[in-house]
Amino acid sequence: xxxxxxxxxxxxxxxxxxxxxxxxxxxxxxxxxxxxxxxxxxxxxxxxxxxxxxxxxxxxxxxxxxxxxxxxxxxxxxxxxxxxxxxxxxxxxxxxxxxxxxxxxxxxxxxxxxxxxxxxxxxxxxxxxxxxxxxxxxxxxxx
Amino acid sequence: xxxxxxxxxxxxxxxxxxxxxxxxxxxxxxxxxxxxxxxxxxxxxxxxxxxxxxxxxxxxxxxxxxxxxxxxxxxxxxxxxxxxxxxxxxxxxxxxxxxxxxxxxxxxxxxxxxxxxxxxxxxxxxxxxxxxxxxxxxxxxxxxxxx
Numbered sequence: 001x002x003x004x005x006x007x008x009x010x011x012x013x014x015x016x017x018x019x020x021x022x023x024x025x026x027x028x029x030x031x032x033x034x035x036x037x038x039x040x041x042x043x044x045x046x047x048x049x050x051x052x053x054x055x056x057x058x059x060x061x062x063x064x065x066x067x068x069x070x071x072x073x074x075x076x077x078x079x080x081x082x083x084x085x086x087x088x089x090x091x092x093x094x095x096x097x098x099x100x101x102x103x104x105x106x107x108x109x110x111x112x113x114x115x116x117x118x119x120x121x122x123x124x125x126x127x128x129x130x131x132x133x134x135x136x137x138x139x140x141x142x143x
Numbered sequence: 144x145x146x147x148x149x150x151x152x153x154x155x156x157x158x159x160x161x162x163x164x165x166x167x168x169x170x171x172x173x174x175x176x177x178x179x180x181x182x183x184x185x186x187x188x189x190x191x192x193x194x195x196x197x198x199x200x201x202x203x204x205x206x207x208x209x210x211x212x213x214x215x216x217x218x219x220x221x222x223x224x225x226x227x228x229x230x231x232x233x234x235x236x237x238x239x240x241x242x243x244x245x246x247x248x249x250x251x252x253x254x255x256x257x258x259x260x261x262x263x264x265x266x267x268x269x270x271x272x273x274x275x276x277x278x279x280x281x282x283x284x285x286x287x288x289x290x
Contacts, residue, residue, distance in 0.1 A: 002170040008163055009185065012162035012165065013189060013193075014159070014192070014195055015159030016155070016191075019152045020152075020195075020199070022148055024215070037245055037249065041267050057153060058153020059250055060153075062155060062156060062159075062161070065158065067161055081240060090268070091266070093237035093243065094269020096230045096233030096235070097244075098270045100228075103244050104238075105246050115220070118227055122228075127235065130175050130236070131175050133175075133236050134172055134176050135176070135178060
């Protein structure tokens with residue numbers, strides 16, 4: 001069980017939205033983490049201190065800062081599954097976001113905000129599959 | 144200035160992920176567990192995120208160009224193909240399995256738990272495999288990142 005935290009959720013969502021707007025207004029880029037990370041690891045990011053690296057460094061920094069200021073307690077983190085499901089899941093997320101050109105931030109927030117048909121289809125699809133997957137894991141396979 | 148904006152955007156994104164609790168994978172998986180221990184928090188995260196982004200995009204994209212770049216790099220909005228849908232299915236399955244998507248997984252690295260490292264390593268491997276596959280098969284348009 002995790003608590004329903006609508007206020008913290010809203011506050012966090014506002015920050016994420018603001019981040020996306022800054023990236024678009026400042027750099028003209030979609031704040032899609034899968035794409036940004038993919039660019040970095042495939043050598044498509046620009047130079048040694050390109051914007052992609054700085055964005056991700058900022059992401060790490062923002063997370064640490066928030067935890068230090070008491071906005072999040074790392075002690076509450078629980079990882080579902082086991083090492084095998086973690087690896088399989090990681091592979092699926094990696095392959096899926098590259099093939100599908102995006103993830104929850106790129107399609108789910110940025111794409112939907114542009115009223116992109118591609119993002120609408122992607123978001124509905126990955127949400128539905130994710131829900132079915134969790135149902136199977138937790139209620140059918142008794143994991 | 145471009146780099147500063149990117150850093151600032153990243154800081155806010157990370158803060159948002161942590162504050163909302165999205166870096167905690169069990170919380171996200173609980174959101175997806177509609178018939179079980181349902182935690183609706185992510186609805187509020189996405190709702191707030193969408194409200195700000197939708198409005199903000201309308202404002203900033205009215206400008207002839209971004210503040211610190213020559214133009215907007217916008218992915219296509221049309222063209223539903225197998226790769227889009229297939230990729231979404233794979234991604235959804237992985238997300239459901241682990242409660243992790245790329246942003247929160249990378250963010251969670253700062254807490255030093257090995258499952259985070261394992262996930263991100265596997266995710267990188269999956270990305271490289273898919274990237275190689277796309278290049279190899281020359282399937283369709285070059286990689287477009289909607290995200």
